[in-house]
Amino acid sequence: MQSKFCCNRQCLFILLGIILSFVASLADAEETHYHEFVVQRKVVNRLCNRRKIITVNGQFPGPTIVARNGDKLVIKVTNRASSNISLHWHGIRQMRTPWADGPAYITQCPIMPGATYTYRFTIENQEGEWWDRDINAVMRRALFSGAAPNVSDAYTINGQPGDLYRCSRQGTMKIRVNSGDKVLLRVINAALNQQLFFSVANHKLTVVEADATYHKPFTTRVIMLGPGQTTNVLLTADQPPARYYMAARAYATGRNNPFDNTTTTAILEYKTARSRSSSRPVLPQLPAFNDTATVTAFTSQLKSIPSNAKVPTNIDESLFFTVGLGLVNCAPGPRCQGPNNSRLAASMNNVSGVLPNTTSILQAYYQNIPGVFTTDFPPSPPVKFDYTGTVSRALSQPTFGTKLYKVKFGSNVQIVLQDTAIVTTEDHPIHLHGYHFFVVGQGFGNFNPKMDTSKFNLIDPPVRNTIDVPTGGWAVIRFVADNPGVWLFHCHIDSHLTWGLAMSFLVENGIGKSQTIEPPPADLPQC
Template sequence: MVTVNGQFPGPRIVAREGDRLLIEVINNANTNITIHWHGIRQLQTGWADGPSYVTQCPIQVGQRYVYNYTIVNQRGTLLWHAHFSWLRASVYGPIIILPKRGIPYPFAKPHKEIPIIFGEWFNADPETIISQALQTGGGPKVSDAYTINGLPGPLYNCSAKDTFKIKVEAGKTYLLRLINAALNDDLFFSIANHTLIVVETDAVYVKPFEIETILITPGQTTNVLLKTKPHFPGATFLMAARPYATGLGTFDNSTVAGLLEYELPTNMSHLKSSTQKVPVFKPALPALNDTLFAAKYSSRLRSLASAQYPANVPRRVDKRFFFTTGLGTNPCPKNQTCQGPNGTKFAASINNISFSLPSTALLQSHFYGQSNGVYISDFPAKPIIPFNYTSTTPTNNTMVVNGNKVVTLPFNATVELVLQDTSILGAESHPLHLHGFNFFVVGQGFGNYDPVMDPPKFNLQDPVEKNTVGVPSGGWIAMRFQADNPGVWLMHCHYEAHMNWGLRMAWVVLDGKLPNQQLPAPPGDLPKC
């Protein structure tokens, strides 16, 4: 098991908006590695973004690399994680960005702040699991448990002592910084008999709203306020998370739990022994495939859109794209038995192109003008062959095209991108993460996107601002962003299995004319392939 500084989850990074971070990563593992600072904009610091073979070659065994970047106009909760193979299963941790000194939260100051990071636990080696899956072409083995801050909790066999606990005082407000670092599953989360107030997602403040259960995809973060009850001395409540699953494949159908324990006031400490008999209250979570809940929850997220925190949605659009996302197949190699559909190998694609990483980093190739043989700038702006994307009738052709194709954008271009789920091998939600940018989710819906009827309904006033968004199962989302960050930026499904199968692509953003619009030369210690 690979860990950082011997910790699982890894160390907590706490910084302030405007801070410059220097983080030295020394690879003492027996495999190559990179670290991605998920959600950090990396303005003019693309060399520090971290995805292997995209912005850097991996840090080889025994080597080191210093990630050097500044946090610009961001505050809130993010995460860091490995971005090489399945090392993210154990190599991850929270990033907490505090506001600049003297600038308060746009909500009441909490009594205490508590990071809660969800993960997955595998009894087998995750690297072996994905290696075998890619060789056989079938779906990888699912995890054996989910975890909260590294602990599986009392609902798994023999794990009662390995339970994350929060001790709270009655009548106080707590800020819970929720992070989904799981490899392959969206998660519902709730605390029995308590209401949560959502105040932030993906390190962007939102209009507060109350809800009993939240949904969080891999790579997403959500800050919630928890107001404790005034009259529950000594009571214990279960906080639980379990998957939201939409695909036809297998998944870990289990529940991870922690405990919310109310402390006894000093003048009631003599009652401690009797309170041990108080029952533990359990939350009611939505059904495993409750797609309607998922859609309603995501539609409630709205940017704060205040004078201090405006929603700068691009109104003028320079480039429009329509991308399909979904699963497909690759032919089985000769003299090999494959375990995918009808004897094929599972694949995944965007606009039917399954992206396989090159043997050298895309950003280096772009910076030095040596892209020939590494990538081609002809990624299609829309599907080459349109079809009924969400039809329930099975298609005869599930094959994808393999290639290293990218989209090239001029500096500062405004982009509108529609992401459409496909049902080729069954409709399924896909959490899409865009590196290097935040984007505004201006529209969403079920069925096939209608380019005539749907755009007039877009929200351009206060849409939620994200870095990771769930494309609805059997539906679509529309996003807008401004390409104001030169470099090469990966966009991919944050289900690790889908990314390994090729559900990823890259945007190349060209330099602008001014010095602060150009990507600097790479650092001297940038790893070599």
């Protein structure tokens, strides 16, 4: 969204790998905007090689949509790529129209090559990784072997790795400023598998927004974003005229997990420093890859604006979800490359999510198609144990299924998200489709309802749609289930989602048309 802080000043996207971006301003007038997107492959030069990548209208990052709060968007998407695609819109609310949410096999079947689908929704307040190989091949190999996918070869800022990588100096993104300029940076992490630190050398960042929601401003030198998270920061060009690196690199918490330990850069250049363009920019001091203390210090400062914080207090659905990795026994061979004759899996409450392949879950629900899903997702772990301590191998193997949790319209929902140490404790960015939620508490170790509930922030808790559950810890979120439909709830680390770290909520219809799911559009993709 276009911030009120941005008037007559520079507003810039810092996209740590992204497909599409929105700029939405607050205004009373409501308009309908029509766009056509063509998803297609395009050859680009990166890291000394020519690669085909997926683009939107030939662009990477993709086009920016400019809209106001309350505006309606009609986006016709044509798939001219060689594989199925679907688009999910972060920070958008699809009230009564969950058909526009986007995740394949949840709210729609994917858009097949040559096919078209039109997304329709309303704006409501509305960094990346690079593999020097075909990304689909990377994922297929990981799924075949049962091991983690190969780490990326680079991170990117606005699609460019930056001049610390080979063959990348010429394409490095540059932002030119005058002394005294105030710049709004919209930082988005769209990396597939990695949380990222971001900083600008010698400059302070004033955080004003997170996940498309205004927050109380605070100043920091570094921010951390999980995949799918967004943060708006204000930067004042108040340093001696020179060239300064903007940089991002990994925050990685899984024990012994390989990760891309490189640094991506862009350049903040003062216009009066152009004569020194050959000089090496100043590099910011980014935290160590495992600096959880810095992450905790950053996230603890996020506070919502109290006038916007209508936190549910009378809880109708009190849920406890364990989240983490697991292991599935398998016969030794090329498809069994996990530890001790196993394949990696992931789960919530020991259920590893399985996607249907004949229809979407939402379509099956709306049209009463049997045999696609069940509504018996457990509200708490089937077995209680020391979640962050030493865990028995007997607890490592999940069950598999397409299980939903049914919620009545208007219910006040609380979810305790508990990390586990079954394979390794790890920071998990958990995303809820269709909603924003209040983060009323976070901590380390096992959640203790007697001690930790009394520490909840019910006054000005941060509002997010993606929450990083602390490594070896817990987070508690609350929301009002006032958006009917089927909504995916999953880890935003792509490999974890593929392994099954996901479930879905089925929010029932309420009373009347305004609380009821609209019929599916005529061009809804078929499987």
